[in-house]
Amino acid sequence: MSSQRLAGAALAVVATAAALTVWSATRPAITELPETVVIEPGPYTYRPAGTYRYYGKLVDAPLQTEVADQPLEIMTFQVSRAEYAACVADGACEASRVSQGGSPTSADLPQTEVNWYDATAYAAWFSRQTRQHWRLPDDREWQRAAAERFFEEKIVAEDEDDPAQRWLAAYERNVATRGTTTPEPQPRGTFGTNSHGVADIAGNVWEWTTTCVANSIVTGDGAPPVKQQEYCGAHIAEGKHRAIIIDLVRNPKVGGCAAGLPADYVGFRLVRAR
Template sequence: MATTLLLSPERVLTTLALLCMAGTAALIVAVPVHRTTSAVPLPQTAIIPPATLMHRLDGEYNRAGKPVDAPRVAVRIDEPLEIMRYQVTAADYVLCVAAGACKHPDGSPLRGDLPAIGVSYADATDYATWLSRETGAVWRLPTDREWAHAAGSRFIDDARGLDPDDANPARRWLADYEREAARKAASDPSPRPVGSFGANEHGIYDVAGNVWEWTQSCQRRVTLDSANRTVGETSTCGIYVVEGQHRTMIPFFIRNPKSGGCSVGTPPDNLGFRLVKEPHWRDRLAFRLRQLLPRGFR
């Protein structure tokens, strides 16, 4: 009589790892790639390898009742990040609208090669849900840290650069004024065709261009003590971090930030988005197995 042996995922990984170490690595690494067919064109993506980056944390920080710059810390991205090379275009977005899965964006219809703008956080997540259903892959908005990782050298540090012990509020006000005035002077409210702002070192286009991008990171308010230790934190998941020429926070329903809604600093001119593609379990397994191999065999 045949016997069925059930193994937990942990046992499967352990068994495969042992086989890998025993010299059958070539067979294991050839894990089949997950492929799907779809009537919707698949977005162009770039895969960014894992890395540790120095990142200024998102959130509003205060110490002794005074605003201070968020700390800049080492952040580890443990898995490869697959993200769209370009922002979702108007042509991409209209397919979701035509399918009845997305709402019409605010404003006049745009050329197809322009980024989709006039979209809220809710609109962006609706599009991600529709694209996931159409392609069989899982698409979602990036986190603040993932967006910074993808932005690479084009991520803009929004710190004031002031001495945190400086008690003069006029210095903070002046620093904020000069920073926001410089941003506004360089701002161009008219969206440009995707690719107009060039690519960074990862092959990601239009980072910090004139379209700000939604993330899934919730607004945070953090209180520090005199030793810069966190003593209090609140999170509001109806307001989300938006990335671009500067980082700001926008409520989930806002499509045109210039018409209202809370934000930090100068409101963004345009709201758009790009998505991250979640790795299939086979891809995750292949990556972890490759990490077990000696460096020369990866």
């Protein structure tokens, strides 16, 4: 074989190898995507998270009516133990004390024992593996997805003079809302679907959001609340009631709930960004 032919063959091999490298780098590692629900644009109500004060007194955040101009796509189910285990196996997520051992259905249980950093690490890994943008929802998006399963807190009169009584009333209200909870995480679908078709939302596994804890002032003249301070060492976890959980905490029942009644368990589901 002539030197020209050898050189041409070598160039062809290099070109093929380069093409395969590019193809393998751009081809998604995960092609079987989770089931999602698309919530169409339209009106919805939203009660902001955080602490709100009216002339120095603690009050509930004002209820807002919003109109979404973009659809919201969110996972039908919470991220499962099996799905999270794939991220752990790839070295991109921290292992959890919750294993896949036990009954045959345990892999289908929602992943719990994850802190806020674990959830965001999974979202980043899943985005890389699918070549799509997945992220945690913010509190506003979670409420929109929860629809009628978002617990609407009763407004306590603004002339309440004893802040401790208001706190106790809110605590008792949340206890009543929880009712008799199932003690352990259950297989997906156990708690049914809401009007949007989102499964197990406001079940016994709370869900991390990207919303930080904020302090705001309500002026009472119809103007939007003024945000005074935001603390992002804790984030809102939504479920049967709001929970403020410190970011590093994986099990809120044993401590780390920054305020109010702790969540039973904390897990997460993701939104696909458009």
